[in-house]
Amino acid sequence: MAPAVADPGYYVVAPYDQAGRVGAELRYWTTKASGENAVLWPELGLSYGINTRWTTRLLASWEGESLRGATLSTWNWINEVLLTQGEKPYDLALHVQLVHNHEDGSHALELGPVWQTDLGRLKLNANAFWEYDSAKRDTRLKLQWRGVYRVVPGWRVGLQGFSEVGRWNDWAPRQRQSHRAGPALLATLWDAGPDTVTLNAGYLFGKVYGRRGEMFTMQLQWLR
Incomplete structure (x- = not known):
C-alpha cells in the first residue's frame, strides 16, 4: 500500500462546542487491502475549546504493520470553527487541518464544511473536504457521511462512509475511486x-487507496 501525506478519512468530523474544556484522545484505525497485511495508525491528540466557536487540536500519528513497529508518520494541527450556534435547524462548521509529514517534510492542507442535523432520534452528518498535497501538487476531494439512531440515552448506532474521488475538478473514473x-x-x-x-467506532467495507479492502476506526475522547 503506497504511503500518503494525508490518508483517507478515518473518522467523521462533527461540529460541537468545547468552550473552555481540555480534551485528550486516543485514535486507532487500520486499513487492510485484499491479500495484504493490515496497516495500523495509532494516534494521540490534545484539544482545547478556545471559545464557543473555535476548537483547536494537535494530533500525532504513527504508522506501521504492528504497534511495536509503528513509526511517527505525521503531525496534525486541526481546527473546527462553528459558523452556526443554534439559530438554524442544522449545525455548520469549517474544518481546517494542516498535516506535516515527518519522513519527507511535505505538507497537506485539508479544508471544508462540516454539517450536522437531528431528525428526532436520528443524527445525520455530511462533510466535504478539499485536500491540497504539497508533494503531489494537486487538490483532491474527500467525502464523509454518517447516520446514527439513538437507541438509549448516550448510545447511537447506524452507518457511516468515506470516499475519495480524485482531483476536485476532475474526478477519477469510478473504478479508481475509493468508497467504503x-x-x-x-x-x-x-x-x-x-x-x-465518549467512544466513536466503525468497521467499513469497500475500497481503500483504489483497492478492495476493509477499515476499522476508533476514537476514544476524554473532556474536562
Missing part, C-alpha cells in the same frame, strides 16, 4: 461532574 461504508457506534461512556468520556 459500514456500521457505526457512538457512545457516551461517562458523563459526571466535569468529565465526559
Whole structure:
C-alpha cells in the first residue's frame, strides 16, 4: 500500500462546542487491502475549546504493520470553527487541518464544511473536504457521511462512509475511486461532574487507496 501525506478519512468530523474544556484522545484505525497485511495508525491528540466557536487540536500519528513497529508518520494541527450556534435547524462548521509529514517534510492542507442535523432520534452528518498535497501538487476531494439512531440515552448506532474521488475538478473514473461504508457506534461512556468520556467506532467495507479492502476506526475522547 503506497504511503500518503494525508490518508483517507478515518473518522467523521462533527461540529460541537468545547468552550473552555481540555480534551485528550486516543485514535486507532487500520486499513487492510485484499491479500495484504493490515496497516495500523495509532494516534494521540490534545484539544482545547478556545471559545464557543473555535476548537483547536494537535494530533500525532504513527504508522506501521504492528504497534511495536509503528513509526511517527505525521503531525496534525486541526481546527473546527462553528459558523452556526443554534439559530438554524442544522449545525455548520469549517474544518481546517494542516498535516506535516515527518519522513519527507511535505505538507497537506485539508479544508471544508462540516454539517450536522437531528431528525428526532436520528443524527445525520455530511462533510466535504478539499485536500491540497504539497508533494503531489494537486487538490483532491474527500467525502464523509454518517447516520446514527439513538437507541438509549448516550448510545447511537447506524452507518457511516468515506470516499475519495480524485482531483476536485476532475474526478477519477469510478473504478479508481475509493468508497467504503459500514456500521457505526457512538457512545457516551461517562458523563459526571466535569468529565465526559465518549467512544466513536466503525468497521467499513469497500475500497481503500483504489483497492478492495476493509477499515476499522476508533476514537476514544476524554473532556474536562
